[in-house]
Amino acid sequence: MANGAEPRVRIADVAREAGVSKAAVSFAFNKPDRLSTETAARIQDVAARMGYRPHPVARMLSAGQTTTIGILTPQALGQVFANPFFALFSEGVASVAEEHGFGLLFISPLHGSLARALDRATVDGIVVLGLAEGHPEMDSIRRSGLPAVVVDAPAWPGHSAILVDDEGGARLAAEHLLALGHREIVVIAVEPALGELTDEGVAGRRLRGYRTALSAVGVELTSDQVFRVPATIEGGEAAFLRVWSAGERPTGVLCMSDAAAAGVLGAARRLGIRVPEELSIVGFDDLPLTRFTDPPLTTVHQPVRQKGEEAATMLLEALRRSASGDQDRQRVLGTRLLGTRLVVRRSTAAPSGERRLEVVAAR
């Protein structure tokens, strides 16, 4: 821990010590050309000697901006960091923020309330991750009046958004399993922030994609074939153990996140189930880790890091525009839609002959 005692050196202290006004000290730091060279140098000397650092909060207040953007998540950070997807997304946001000299603040519900967290958040704008229209906390965000870019949710009125083709990607995943001959399929869904799976959230869109593909060949997904867990390795592991102990004996698993898929892989191993011979697993996201799992995961690729980068870029662009007094309603709003594609690796295969027979016999 640091010096508990000696109070902070303020600009007035420096001014007094150097025998000048507060304004002069401020100029010495920010606009040295408004002072004579000698005076500026002397003030800087004195300041350095006294260990003066302008108080960042005070500076923010008069500057009227924080030079910081926020990443807002509807879940607790303790959970959210457990999903490698989030790290990758943050990586994208962070790299752009950094490049433009912006800090990065993580905003998550404080004691369960996003509104409360937002009230404390000293940011110029926020990247909102996965909060669909209709989320009860959405209003807090709009009311905050902060510029925001919405990611993984349809654009809110007045805000820009970045979306990927979740439904299409999910459809590809399901069609892949179907083409291999799978008919007994369960879905490991990521936990939506709140509300029903039928909502406009990520999980809802992906589920729709799965369903579309499945019903096209007459396979209907009942609600006890859809398991909702946090998008983490542990979540996926627990989910598949639950699947198994519930008596389900699927030949294929559609996971809405790679982290969950990795967990399913682990659970299968613990249960002595061989992948892909006895069980096929498809993930979602195409995180770097998928190339190193045993076996490497078949998954749906989406440009996660790029999503973060584009979100940050759009947000900063908006800040720049609003700072330059460009108030006209001509704002470039809109939705940026990014594509998804299936990446086939080795976690999927045709169901074994035996299981295939079982399936046929059951019909």
Place this chain on the structure above:
Amino acid sequence: MANGAEPRVRIADVAREAGVSKAAVSFAFNKPDRLSTETAARIQDVAARMGYRPHPVARMLSAGQTTTIGILTPQALGQVFANPFFALFSEGVASVAEEHGFGLLFISPLHGSLARALDRATVDGIVVLGLAEGHPEMDSIRRSGLPAVVVDAPAWPGHSAILVDDEGGARLAAEHLLALGHREIVVIAVEPALGELTDEGVAGRRLRGYRTALSAVGVELTSDQVFRVPATIEGGEAAFLRVWSAGERPTGVLCMSDAAAAGVLGAARRLGIRVPEELSIVGFDDLPLTRFTDPPLTTVHQPVRQKGEEAATMLLEALRRSASGDQDRQRVLGTRLLGTRLVVRRSTAAPSGERRLEVVAAR
């Protein structure tokens, strides 16, 4: 993007509208008992109707605290998030911060300068990750006067620290390979923030552990057997390809991070090298992903999340103490040392007979 136009509602606006003083409005929010019930209610109504939210920066300024802690990293966030270690560590810090109602700000070099980033950082204290004494930016931190807890580096004078037994863990890793019969070994080192590998940083301590174990059986590590790369999957992959093309034909690889180890695994696969039959790989950290690699990684366990939790706890405790005016030098400083242990999975085995002969013949 949001409302570009209408200016923010300030406390004075609410006061005027409600026909009271600014103080009354402030009380209505913070100390309603100092107002009559009706007045408080009326003010709150007016404020709600006008969409008033106290300006967080102004509040910080007069409160004299930010209710935010920072995580400081010597590398760019764009890099640092690529290491799953960091996500796990952040998870620990975040969960404790959240629980205590604190926000989390990431502080990384701005345009190459940590000092500059620190000057902008509105935090009450910081968790410093992996900055060893002697780092040129260390002074900026001390000069900032902010309470700090140092993680993965020896305690700085006046600050607390959290360390794990890196050297011991590394020794275990090396001894494991030696016991299996390996003698041709390369090291994939994590890039230290700056400075030499011989420093007091994480990489330095682990290298010392490797060396101690190796020289005990007469194996010396030359500098061209130590490869320094970022602690990421890509880093490890690139490193091992470099090893190979440099003509090195090790039977064992000691990696200072699991992420790098996963990368080596990938590189080996690309090169058609079987693990562990032809190549043994040991990681470091024991991240969740190690259980799902192909094959599962032998690695050195360290309590990463716990490190984050303890760092945050120590920091908050210090803040609490200094806030309560507990200025005496009796502060509980010190270093918390956490243990490491080897976790043997399936990425290590005795070198193949052929290679063993080669080694013997070469002597």
Place this chain on the structure above:
DNA sequence: TACCTTCGCTAAACCGGTTTAGTCGCCGGT
């Protein structure tokens, strides 16, 4: 009736900077 409290509220100081609008002295020009 005079005096003391208590209640409800306000004016003004304060947090620590930045910025605007001057002030002052000096120099050069005429």
Place this chain on the structure above:
DNA sequence: ACCGGCGACTAAACCGGTTTAGCGAAGGTA
């Protein structure tokens, strides 16, 4: 000798809240 202009610096307002000191009216007490 007078004026204009410029360079160097300062006083004061301002950012938007919180907090302290204190005021006036209502109510209670002697």
